[in-house]
Amino acid sequence: MKTVPCSAVIDGFDPTGGGLTRDAIGLGRVAEKGLDVRHGTILSLEDINVSFDGFKALTNLSLYIGVGELRCIIGPNGAGKTTMMDVITGKTRPTSGSAWFGETLDLTRMSEVDIAQAGIGRKLQKPTVFEALSVFENLELAQKTDKSVWASLRARLSGEQKDRIDEVLETIRLGQSRHRPAGLLSHGQKQFLEIGMLLMQSPQLLLLDEPVAGMTDAETEFTAELFKSLARKHSLMVVEHDMGFVETIADHVTVLHQGQVLAEGSLQQVQADERVIEVYLGR
Amino acid sequence: MNQPLTLTAAQKAGPKATVIALGLALAVLVAMPLLHLLPAEHALHVSAYTLTLVGKILCYAIVALALDLVWGYAGLLSLGHGLFFALGGYAMGMYLMRQSAGDGLPAFMSFLAWNELPWYWYGTSSFLWAMCLVVLVPGVLAFVFGFFAFRSRIKGVYFSIMTQALTFAGMLLFFRNETGFGGNNGFTDFKTILGFSISAPATRATLFLATVALLTGSLYLGFRLARSKFGRVLTALRDAENRLMFCGYDPRGYKLFIWTLSAVLCGLAGALYVPQVGIINPSEMAPTQSIEAAVWVALGGRGTLIGPLLGAGLVNGMKSWFTVAFPEYWLFALGALFIVVTLYLPKGVIGLIKRRGE
Ligand SMILES: Nc1ncnc2c1ncn2[C@@H]1O[C@H](COP(=O)(O)OP(=O)(O)OP(=O)(O)O)[C@@H](O)[C@H]1O
Ligand SMILES: [Mg+2]
Numbered sequence: 001m002k003t004v005p006c007s008a009v010i011d012g013f014d015p016t017g018g019g020l021t022r023d024a025i026g027l028g029r030v031a032e033k034g035l036d037v038r039h040g041t042i043l044s045l046e047d048i049n050v051s052f053d054g055f056k057a058l059t060n061l062s063l064y065i066g067v068g069e070l071r072c073i074i075g076p077n078g079a080g081k082t083t084m085m086d087v088i089t090g091k092t093r094p095t096s097g098s099a100w101f102g103e104t105l106d107l108t109r110m111s112e113v114d115i116a117q118a119g120i121g122r123k124l125q126k127p128t129v130f131e132a133l134s135v136f137e138n139l140e141l142a143q144k145t146d147k148s149v150w151a152s153l154r155a156r157l158s159g160e161q162k163d164r165i166d167e168v169l170e171t172i173r174l175g176q177s178r179h180r181p182a183g184l185l186s187h188g189q190k191q192f193l194e195i196g197m198l199l200m201q202s203p204q205l206l207l208l209d210e211p212v213a214g215m216t217d218a219e220t221e222f223t224a225e226l227f228k229s230l231a232r233k234h235s236l237m238v239v240e241h242d243m244g245f246v247e248t249i250a251d252h253v254t255v256l257h258q259g260q261v262l263a264e265g266s267l268q269q270v271q272a273d274e275r276v277i278e279v280y281l282g283r
Numbered sequence: 284m285n286q287p288l289t290l291t292a293a294q295k296a297g298p299k300a301t302v303i304a305l306g307l308a309l310a311v312l313v314a315m316p317l318l319h320l321l322p323a324e325h326a327l328h329v330s331a332y333t334l335t336l337v338g339k340i341l342c343y344a345i346v347a348l349a350l351d352l353v354w355g356y357a358g359l360l361s362l363g364h365g366l367f368f369a370l371g372g373y374a375m376g377m378y379l380m381r382q383s384a385g386d387g388l389p390a391f392m393s394f395l396a397w398n399e400l401p402w403y404w405y406g407t408s409s410f411l412w413a414m415c416l417v418v419l420v421p422g423v424l425a426f427v428f429g430f431f432a433f434r435s436r437i438k439g440v441y442f443s444i445m446t447q448a449l450t451f452a453g454m455l456l457f458f459r460n461e462t463g464f465g466g467n468n469g470f471t472d473f474k475t476i477l478g479f480s481i482s483a484p485a486t487r488a489t490l491f492l493a494t495v496a497l498l499t500g501s502l503y504l505g506f507r508l509a510r511s512k513f514g515r516v517l518t519a520l521r522d523a524e525n526r527l528m529f530c531g532y533d534p535r536g537y538k539l540f541i542w543t544l545s546a547v548l549c550g551l552a553g554a555l556y557v558p559q560v561g562i563i564n565p566s567e568m569a570p571t572q573s574i575e576a577a578v579w580v581a582l583g584g585r586g587t588l589i590g591p592l593l594g595a596g597l598v599n600g601m602k603s604w605f606t607v608a609f610p611e612y613w614l615f616a617l618g619a620l621f622i623v624v625t626l627y628l629p630k631g632v633i634g635l636i637k638r639r640g641e
Contacts, residue, residue, distance in 0.1 A: 089529060116531035128526040130519040137515050142530050149536040155512040201530060 036103040042067045042235045048097035057083045058259040070231035072246045073239045075256035081239045090115045121203030127190040131183030142197035172196040187214035208238045224248040312495045316488035338559040340599045341494045345552035347579040347591035349545040355586030358521030363446030365572035366453045367421035371550025372563040376470035378413035383474040391465040401463040417554040425546030433535045454568035469564025494555045505588045584631025
C-alpha cells in the first residue's frame with residue numbers, strides 16, 4: 001500500500017555484472033525522485049532462470065534497460081518474452097537470478113502491487129481492461145494516486161485529475177467513447193485504452209506485450225509515434241512480432257530464443273546475425 | 284462475469300421511477316406496523332402473522348443485499364452467508380434467553396444439569412454487550428476467514444466451497460448440546476426484550492420498524508459504496524484482478540473490507556430476525572439456506588442492489604405460499620426457478636424490467 005522506500009543502497013552489488021555489459025545506453029536520467037539510477041540503468045536482469053515443471057522457460061537470461069531507452073524484444077512464439085515480463089512484474093518468481101529496478105529495488109522480493117507502485121507499468125498480451133466500467137472510469141482507476149482502501153472510499157476527482165484524464169482520452173483518441181463500457185470497445189480500442197491506463201499510471205518503466213496486435217495500419221503508425229514520444233521521459237520495453245513497427249521505433253533490439261538472449265543490437269545488426277536468421281527470421 | 288452491468292440498473296431504468304417505487308415501498312413498510320397497532324376488529328388491521336412474515340422476509344432481504352455486495356460487486360460468491368446471519372441471531376438469542384431465565388440459568392442448561400454459565404455466556408444479560416456480540420462475532424469470524432482466504436488468493440469455486448464448508452461446520456458444532464447453544468432445538472420461548480413483552484403489538488411494531496430502518500440504511504450504504512471509487516475498484520477486481528494489481532491496487536484489503544462489512548450486515552439482520560420469528564436453531568446454518576440466498580440474488584439481478592431485495596421478496600413470498608398450498612413441491616419449484624433464471628434471465632428480474640423499460 002505504501003511505496004517501498006528506495007533509499008537503501010544494496011551493498012556488495014557488482015556493477016560490472018556478468019557476461020553482457022551493464023553499460024546501458026543512458027539516454028537520459030530523468031528517472032523520478034526516489035529511484036536510484038546512478039548507472040543509467042533502470043532495469044537489470046541477471047542470470048534469470050525460470051522453469052515450469054522442469055521445462056526451462058528462461059535460461060540464464062541477462063538484460064539491461066537504460067533510463068529513457070526504448071527497447072524492443074523480438075523472438076519466436078514461446079521464446080519466453082511474456083515470461084520475462086512476468087518475472088519483472090513479480091507474477092512469476094525466478095528459480096535463480098536477480099532482477100533489479102534501478103540500483104536498489106530487488107524485484108524478486110517484491111509483490112506485484114509493490115512493483116506496480118514502485119513505477120513499473122505493464123500492458124498484458126491479451127488486452128485486459130475493466131470491461132464493466134466506462135472508458136473514463138478505467139482511466140480514473142489507473143491514475144497515479146493513493147490506492148489504499150480508505151483513500152478509495154473517500155476519493156473525489158479533482159479538476160486537475162479530470163483534465164489529465166481528458167488529456168489522455170484525447171491522446172488515445174477515445175474522447176468520443178468516454179462513457180461507453182470498455183467491454184464494448186473493439187480490440188484495437190481496448191489496446192489503446194490499456195495504453196492510456198499506463199499513461200495515467202505514469203510509470204518509469206513501461207512493459208508492453210504486443211501492443212499493436214489487432215490494430216489497423218493507421219493505428220499502428222500512430223502507436224509508434226506515441227511510443228517514440230514517451231521514450232526519453234520513460235523507459236519502454238516493447239515485445240512485438242510486427243517487424244515494421246519494430247523498425248520504426250526501436251533504438252535497440254534484443255532477440256530471445258528458447259529462454260535465452262540470442263542477439264542484441266540495432267535491428268539491422270540483429271537481422272544480419274547468422275543465428276538469428278537461422279532460428280527466427282529465415283524460418 | 285463480464286457483462287457490462289455495474290451501474291445499478293435502477294439508475295439506468297430512470298432514476299425518477301425508481302425513487303417513486305422505493306418511496307412507495309417504504310411508505311407501505313412504515314404503515315404496516317402502525318396498522319398492526321389498530322384493534323383486531325378494524326378493517327385495516329395487519330395481523331401478527333402477516334407482520335412477522337414480512338419482517339422475516341425483510342431480514343432475508345438484508346442478507347440478499349449483503350451477499351450482492353460481495354458477489355455482485357466483488358465477484359466473491361459466498362455460499363456461507365447463512366452462518367453470519369445465524370451467529371448474529373444466536374448472539375441476540377443469548378440475550379433473550381437470559382431475559383426469560385431471569386436470575387437462573389437458561390432452561391436448556393438446567394435440562395442438561397449444568398449449574399454454571401459457560402464463560403462465553405458472561406455478560407449476555409446486558410443488551411448492550413449482546414449487541415456488541417451481534418456485530419463482533421460475525422465480523423471477527425469473517426475478518427479472520429477472509430484474511431487467510433484472500434492472502435492465499437483463494438478464488439472462484441474454491442472460495443465458494445470453503446464458505447459452504449464453514450457454514451456446515453458451524454451447523455455441526457451448534458447441533459452439539461455440549462457447545463452450549465441448546466443443540467438442535469436452539470433457542471426459543473422468548474418472553475421479553477428490554478423488559479417489554481416480545482409478543483406485544485408495540486414490541487412487534489418496533490422490531491419491524493427497526494428492520495425497515497436497517498434495510499433502508501444498508502441500501503443507502505450500498506448505493507454510496509457502489510458509486511464511490513471503492514465500488515469501481517471492486518468491479519474491476521471482479522472482472523480483471525490481474526490488471527488491477529498491475530495498476531498498483533492490493534486486492535486483499537478491498538476484499539476484506541467488503542467481506543467483513545457484508546458479514547456484519549448479515550449478523551444484524553439475524554439479530555432482528557430472532558425476536559420477530561421467535562426461534563433460532565442450527566438449521567439456519569444449513570448449507571441449503573446459504574444457497575437459497577444466492578438464488579435470491581441471482582433471481583433479482585446481481586450487482587444491482589435493488590434486484591436482490593426483489594429476489595428475496597419474490598422467492599420467500601412464493602415459498603410461504605407453496606409451503607401452505609403444496610408443501611412437498613417447494614424444493615422442486617426452487618430448483619426450476621433457479622434453472623429458468625440462469626437460462627433466460629442472466630441479469631435477473633431487474634434486467635427484465637430494464638429491458639421492458641427501453
Ligand atoms: N505457467 C506456465 N506453465 C507452464 N509453461 C509455461 C507457463 N507460462 C509459459 N510457459 C511456457 O513457457 C514458454 C515461454 O512462454 P512465453 O509465454 O513467455 O512465450 P512468448 O515469448 O511470450 O511467446 P508468444 O510470442 O507466443 O507470446 C512457452 O513454451 C510456454 O508454453
Ligand atoms: Mg507472449
